Amino acid sequence: xxxxxxxxxxxxxxxxxxxxxxxxxxxxxxxxxxxxxxxxxxxxxxxxxxxxxxxxxxxxxxxxxxxxxxxxxxxxxxxxxxxxxxxxxxxxxxxxxxxxxxxxxxxxxxxxxxxxxxxxxxxxxxxxxxxxxxxxxxxxxxxxxxxxxxxxxxxxxx
Numbered sequence: 044x045x046x047x048x049x050x051x052x053x054x055x056x057x058x059x060x061x062x063x064x065x066x067x068x069x070x071x072x073x074x075x076x077x078x079x080x081x082x083x084x085x086x087x088x089x090x091x092x093x094x095x096x097x098x099x100x101x102x103x104x105x106x107x108x109x110x111x112x113x114x115x116x117x118x119x120x121x122x123x124x125x126x127x128x129x130x131x132x133x134x135x136x137x138x139x140x141x142x143x144x145x146x147x148x149x150x151x152x153x154x155x156x157x158x159x160x161x162x163x164x165x166x167x168x169x170x171x172x173x174x175x176x177x178x179x180x181x182x183x184x185x186x187x188x189x190x191x192x193x194x195x196x197x198x199x200x201x
Contacts, residue, residue, distance in 0.1 A: 059074040059152075060073060060178070064144045064146075065143050069184070077132055078133055080128050081102070086098040086099070087099050087100070095110055096111075102140075107139060107140045108139055109129060121144075123142070126146075127145070130143055174189060175189065175193075176188040
């Protein structure tokens, strides 16, 4: 009976993650941050914006900034293709569009599959650690869980 209760509690702790690919690397965020996925939106450039800010989109009357994750994560830019899409996310009640190479899947990840990110020991200089956790899944598959507030330099409100 205790084993059944423990298993039930473990299932309650399992979280759903939205997995996407950037530069051939699987990244993830909590599914509750993702509002929708848009393919080939019309992006209006914004003058004097940072290189990774590709512009803005009008999503049913709401203006949303669009960030290219390749450039934000300091990978080389590439041509967009049929798999490239914009993930609309909510970050502290603000919508933001994130261009990714490919949407992979939504999956459950149990807490025992999550490990602290070793990225802090691998960074050079004073670069930011955007990875909060690493998921070690079946078959040796590794997913980097992004700390979205750090990626987009948003201060966490207390």
